[in-house]
Amino acid sequence: xxxxxxxxxLVSLGILFFxxxxxxxxxxxxxYTRMHAAGKGDTMSILLIFGGIALYQxxxxxxxxxxxxxxxxxxxxxxxxxxPTSTHALMRxxxxxxxxxxxxxTKKGQSDS
Amino acid sequence: xxxxGFIAVCITGWLLLSxxxxxxxxxxxxxxxxxxxxxxxxxxDTFTDTSVPNMVTAVLADYRGYxxxxxxxxxxxxxxxxxGILRRYGSSDKSVGRSKAFIEExxxxxxxxxxxxxxxxxxxxxxxxxIAHGHHSPGGGFQGGAIFGASFILLALAHNLKTAEKxxxxxxxxxxxxxGIFIYAGFGLACLILGNNxxxxxxxxxxxxxxxxxxxxxxxxxxxxxxxxxxxxIMFSIYSNLVSSSRMKEGL
Numbered sequence: 001x002x003x004x005x006x007x008x009x010l011v012s013l014g015i016l017f018f019x020x021x022x023x024x025x026x027x028x029x030x031x032y033t034r035m036h037a038a039g040k041g042d043t044m045s046i047l048l049i050f051g052g053i054a055l056y057q058x059x060x061x062x063x064x065x066x067x068x069x070x071x072x073x074x075x076x077x078x079x080x081x082x083x084p085t086s087t088h089a090l091m092r093x094x095x096x097x098x099x100x101x102x103x104x105x106t107k108k109g110q111s112d113s
Numbered sequence: 114x115x116x117x118g119f120i121a122v123c124i125t126g127w128l129l130l131s132x133x134x135x136x137x138x139x140x141x142x143x144x145x146x147x148x149x150x151x152x153x154x155x156x157x158d159t160f161t162d163t164s165v166p167n168m169v170t171a172v173l174a175d176y177r178g179y180x181x182x183x184x185x186x187x188x189x190x191x192x193x194x195x196x197g198i199l200r201r202y203g204s205s206d207k208s209v210g211r212s213k214a215f216i217e218e219x220x221x222x223x224x225x226x227x228x229x230x231x232x233x234x235x236x237x238x239x240x241x242x243x244i245a246h247g248h249h250s251p252g253g254g255f256q257g258g259a260i261f262g263a264s265f266i267l268l269a270l271a272h273n274l275k276t277a278e279k280x281x282x283x284x285x286x287x288x289x290x291x292x293g294i295f296i297y298a299g300f301g302l303a304c305l306i307l308g309n310n311x312x313x314x315x316x317x318x319x320x321x322x323x324x325x326x327x328x329x330x331x332x333x334x335x336x337x338x339x340x341x342x343x344x345x346x347i348m349f350s351i352y353s354n355l356v357s358s359s360r361m362k363e364g365l
């Protein structure tokens with residue numbers, strides 16, 4: 001019962017972060033801020049969701065369930081490693097290509113997307 | 114317009130969700146797709162025939178070995194065709210708009226390099242696991258080979274193509290691609306020489322101290338290894354040809 005509540009809380013929190021990330025990708029003004037939302041929100045939400053699922057696997061504590069939970073946590077760990085790195089690589093590529101960061105002083109005629 | 118889009122999304126989502134109930138259960142032997150006598154034969158007899166718990170691999174590499182052999186040949190042919198059409202030799206430097214320093218020097222990015230150093234061995238180990246465990250759990254030569262090839266592509270992306278080319282030169286790519294098919298066809302030929310049909314592995318128990326059923330299981334592993342060789346080599350070959358406008362010198 002308590003385990004269920006913890007799992008539901010974790011997964012719901014993860015979904016909340018996901019929605020935040022998706023909103024950020026849609027609404028933020030330029031490339032860098034969008035990648036910021038995507039990198040941070042997705043990583044956090046996937047950690048939370050996978051943590052919740054892994055915990056749910058441990059309903060009955062057996063070796064088989066622990067193995068499945070461990071594999072899920074492995075996936076979470078790899079995503080935690082790779083997602084920020086890929087965001088970083090994309091950011092750097094954008095910077096090297098010369099995309100200007102957004103500022104409030106963008107002139108009226110220029111589109112800021 | 115936005116409202117119409119929203120309504121369309123809602124209706125599609127509802128349709129998809131309502132279809133979930135009609136799915137057969139995971140691994141259900143009585144689902145409509147398994148209703149034919151052929152499927153029932155595979156479900157009931159695969160393990161006694163071949164001692165391989167993963168019947169998908171058994172069908173793929175044993176019962177329909179010809180199919181998979183020529184699938185591998187198709188991949189090999191695709192790789193050879195890409196090399197044959199795209200590869201250009203000689204040294205004209207006009208094809209790339211990037212500066213020479215960008216091409217020559219490996220990019221120094223501590224974060225990406227460290228992550229790749231951490232991940233590439235794990236990816237390759239996992240690829241070997243997928244290949245070697247293909248007849249016990251989901252996986253096999255194609256999947257494992259694709260993962261292994263992807264690890265080389267990751268190396269090329271993180272450093273540059275030259276670094277990956279050092280690990281996997283073009284000569285080695287072509288050799289490995291050929292060797293993979295030779296391994297697969299060699300298993301078939303060995304069966305033929307020992308007096309059975311082509312790719313009928315059970316006769317191979319004469320070579321090793323195992324039963325005919327185990328021989329089928331182990332031969333599947335050997336065949337998967339052959340497939341993995343070809344897929345790995347061709348994956349990286351296609352990437353390096355497409356990305357460097359076929360000069361194998363620069364690119365991403």
